[in-house]
Amino acid sequence: MLRPGLAWFRVAEEEESVRYLSTRGGTAPRDFETVLLEGLARDGGLFVPESWPRLTPAMLEGFRGQPYHRVATAIMLPFLGGAMSEDAFAALVEEAYRGFRHRAVVPLVQLGPDEWALELFHGPTLAFKDIALQVLGRLFDHVLAKRGRRATIVGATSGDTGSAAIEACRGRKSVDIFILHPKGRVSEVQRRQMTTVLDDNVHNIAIEGTFDDCQALVKAMFNDAPFRDRLQLSAVNSINWARVMAQIVYYVTAAVALGAPDRPVAFCVPTGNFGDVFAGYVARQMGLPIARLVVATNRNDILARFFASGEYRMGQVEPTSSPSMDIQVSSNFERLLFDLLGRDGQAVAAHMAALGEAGGFAVAPAELAAARALFTGCRVEEAACRDAIADTYRTTGWLPDPHTAIGLAAAASLKPEGVPMITLATAHPAKFQAAVARACGVSPALPAFLGDLMDRPERVRTLPKDLAAVEAHILSQALITSGAP
Numbered sequence: 001m002l003r004p005g006l007a008w009f010r011v012a013e014e015e016e017s018v019r020y021l022s023t024r025g026g027t028a029p030r031d032f033e034t035v036l037l038e039g040l041a042r043d044g045g046l047f048v049p050e051s052w053p054r055l056t057p058a059m060l061e062g063f064r065g066q067p068y069h070r071v072a073t074a075i076m077l078p079f080l081g082g083a084m085s086e087d088a089f090a091a092l093v094e095e096a097y098r099g100f101r102h103r104a105v106v107p108l109v110q111l112g113p114d115e116w117a118l119e120l121f122h123g124p125t126l127a128f129k130d131i132a133l134q135v136l137g138r139l140f141d142h143v144l145a146k147r148g149r150r151a152t153i154v155g156a157t158s159g160d161t162g163s164a165a166i167e168a169c170r171g172r173k174s175v176d177i178f179i180l181h182p183k184g185r186v187s188e189v190q191r192r193q194m195t196t197v198l199d200d201n202v203h204n205i206a207i208e209g210t211f212d213d214c215q216a217l218v219k220a221m222f223n224d225a226p227f228r229d230r231l232q233l234s235a236v237n238s239i240n241w242a243r244v245m246a247q248i249v250y251y252v253t254a255a256v257a258l259g260a261p262d263r264p265v266a267f268c269v270p271t272g273n274f275g276d277v278f279a280g281y282v283a284r285q286m287g288l289p290i291a292r293l294v295v296a297t298n299r300n301d302i303l304a305r306f307f308a309s310g311e312y313r314m315g316q317v318e319p320t321s322s323p324s325m326d327i328q329v330s331s332n333f334e335r336l337l338f339d340l341l342g343r344d345g346q347a348v349a350a351h352m353a354a355l356g357e358a359g360g361f362a363v364a365p366a367e368l369a370a371a372r373a374l375f376t377g378c379r380v381e382e383a384a385c386r387d388a389i390a391d392t393y394r395t396t397g398w399l400p401d402p403h404t405a406i407g408l409a410a411a412a413s414l415k416p417e418g419v420p421m422i423t424l425a426t427a428h429p430a431k432f433q434a435a436v437a438r439a440c441g442v443s444p445a446l447p448a449f450l451g452d453l454m455d456r457p458e459r460v461r462t463l464p465k466d467l468a469a470v471e472a473h474i475l476s477q478a479l480i481t482s483g484a485p
């Protein structure tokens, strides 16, 4: 079973700072700042802490009734390994959540006896990614300023991640951010959430091509070593450890509100890249009493198939009404695999090579049993997703978005007896207005602060899907902003 006491689990000593290993075992331990700025390890692996800091029952009791930013500071601080003083970090975290439009930051809503939704969408772009990225953008700025450096963040988006990254980086002194989106292929709300941000360091590029073209261009820029080094290219994508770290916090606040440390809880997590639900696993490893983690997927069900069979095999990506979960290779899954394989980096590297070469791999029966002791996978069809939206609205008056509805449908069929089940509500329904209206006839309005989104001026540069043209544009713009000759 995945719990404290296994060989790889070691409680961090108070004075010891957490160091980070690569899941592929090919790099020396790194400190937090390196992990933050590099994102991906040089051997292609993902960074994980060498040991888990410990949440004691007394600490959990102490979190009761505390503001979110205080609990967040306490939980994240041990992972920083001295990169920031406690006071400076506390101020950073307080500022990161000040702009959220709910005083609880992540309020719990009751939907039935022992059934809850955790609203993670009160940040600036109406999706849960704001919770981690609002901290990440500030951490980047702090660490770069300390080193007297600048960085250029480059990313591709099919809609959702781009706006959260832009909101996290806007106005920051040490970073320029360039987000590529496929021209005419994101919704108007999604485009405007990006292009109406007019800060000097924010650069939107509409590529005449598809999302895959955008991703290929970003990848090519990272593979162009002189370009990468000259601009200090960096990414804030979902494999960055700091994003997982910031997501641990709301598992803790929700569990404490419903009875931890005295009473265990279960979570149901709408899943794509496995980042969010992996944060729940980390909370469990740190000592939070989590009885079960339900991994809810849409038709793109590589994870549900894995937890059913032990086989991790790529499929064809199919579009659904929950597009942020339309993923067939879940990058953060490698972090769980590392633990399932006894933290053997070479074994992880061999499995990932098989994924690349043969399209999949299987784990041994004992490894699958260990995973299933905590995780249950569940695939939810489009019809069940629509029903969950309509039923939840009819029986509670609370309106879920399609991603959340995938979670609610899975939770309804898998709730453990006598344990509160908390489904993570990952997006505001107004972000997916059309799908919600189709399901239940109600068209959710954008919150007041976005009411004039359709009238705001936009700034975006259209470019062909041509690496040289994109690099030339980025080079000129980044240098202008940084004041270099």
Ligand SMILES: *Cc1c(COP(=O)(O)O)cnc(C)c1O
Binding pocket: 127, 128, 129, 160, 238, 270, 271, 272, 273, 274, 275, 276, 277, 324, 325, 403, 426, 427
């Ligand atoms: C990104 C996203 C998810 C999936 O989260 P992962 O960390 O990739 O598993 C689910 N719902 C929404 C609304 C998202 O934006």
